[in-house]
Amino acid sequence: MFKQARPFVMLLMLLGCSQKPGTPDDALGTGGADSGSNTAGSAGDASGGHAGTISAGGNAGAAGSGGAALAEGGVYPLPLTSEDIIGLMKTNDTALPGAPNTSWAKGAIVVMGADLRGDVTPTWWQPNNRYLGDWPWVAPWFVIWNGPSHQAGLNTRVEVRNFQLFTLDPQGIWTKRGAPSIGGSAFARNLIDPISAPADARDEPDGGLSVRLDPSGDVFHGWATQLQVDVSNVRGVFVRCEAKLILGDPNAADDRASAHYVVSVGSDAYVYQGQQVGDFAPEGYNPGLGGSKFTLVGKEWSYVGWINLNSANSVNTSYYALPKPWITMTDAELKANPPPAS
Numbered sequence: 001m002f003k004q005a006r007p008f009v010m011l012l013m014l015l016g017c018s019q020k021p022g023t024p025d026d027a028l029g030t031g032g033a034d035s036g037s038n039t040a041g042s043a044g045d046a047s048g049g050h051a052g053t054i055s056a057g058g059n060a061g062a063a064g065s066g067g068a069a070l071a072e073g074g075v076y077p078l079p080l081t082s083e084d085i086i087g088l089m090k091t092n093d094t095a096l097p098g099a100p101n102t103s104w105a106k107g108a109i110v111v112m113g114a115d116l117r118g119d120v121t122p123t124w125w126q127p128n129n130r131y132l133g134d135w136p137w138v139a140p141w142f143v144i145w146n147g148p149s150h151q152a153g154l155n156t157r158v159e160v161r162n163f164q165l166f167t168l169d170p171q172g173i174w175t176k177r178g179a180p181s182i183g184g185s186a187f188a189r190n191l192i193d194p195i196s197a198p199a200d201a202r203d204e205p206d207g208g209l210s211v212r213l214d215p216s217g218d219v220f221h222g223w224a225t226q227l228q229v230d231v232s233n234v235r236g237v238f239v240r241c242e243a244k245l246i247l248g249d250p251n252a253a254d255d256r257a258s259a260h261y262v263v264s265v266g267s268d269a270y271v272y273q274g275q276q277v278g279d280f281a282p283e284g285y286n287p288g289l290g291g292s293k294f295t296l297v298g299k300e301w302s303y304v305g306w307i308n309l310n311s312a313n314s315v316n317t318s319y320y321a322l323p324k325p326w327i328t329m330t331d332a333e334l335k336a337n338p339p340p341a342s
Helices: 057-062 082-087 331-336
Strands: 137-146 156-168 174-176 182-187 201-203 209-211 219-224 236-247 261-270 286-291 302-307
Touching: 082 302, 082 331, 137 156, 137 182, 137 236, 137 286, 156 219, 156 261, 182 209, 236 261, 261 302, 286 302
Parallel strands: none
Antiparallel strands: 137 219, 137 261, 156 174, 156 209, 156 236, 182 219, 201 209, 236 302, 261 286
């Protein structure tokens, strides 16, 4: 049974929300930190327990040549190509009703990218303790929103499943980092305030989680368990999941044509497992690696994903110290060595 996790409030605290004056609008603040909901199973997902590595040469077929051909609903069909991934880092597929005027409400963003150190946290982020050095725990997250044409009272739900986190090492090998479990909570449309009322969310038989939203209601902010990585060996970060429109009651009306759902995914870095947002007082959140555009969901399974790409719709350039060269990668680098296709 789906249980509402204690939110580690992975918030996209961007300009126009509740930020301090002067915070740039490409800030991806992710609040974080009550990771009590992240502890179960995390130890088994530590960096020593990978699901396998895939060499750069073995990925050559993943790039594809057909471009980001969109399937029904504007979604990115399986398998995911490098051109698809580039497309996922552009502007949102639709406007987000009720969203603040911020960069994540417009498209994909990169903040810390693949440089998982406190040294490269943004200068506008001002905690009492910046925790300079490695941040080796990474937690994927997702947000489900309704588009402008979404109707109330639908039987249609949006399901997300198969969250996967990959890191790229200096030898050009992409490694899958475990299979995190997911939870989440209802949030106000500023993505700052969690809602005490339970979300209309449920577990699905295939291991996914589905959500139903009404246009006048809240949105859903979910997260996955933290996974440990070796920061010194990270040159790229890629997170993805699958999304699809499903029927809440298969014996009731099929009203998927009246549904308008979008999903964004991203990831955050943490100093230690179970980290609390109080560690970053007075900020109350920690900046994220980045987030994808909000992507339309259709009737067939498709991917939503984020990567540390320098052609993203918005890329932060304000750092406490100089970032490593691999904080972002180019489109050409991605095409030459894309993450696994499936």
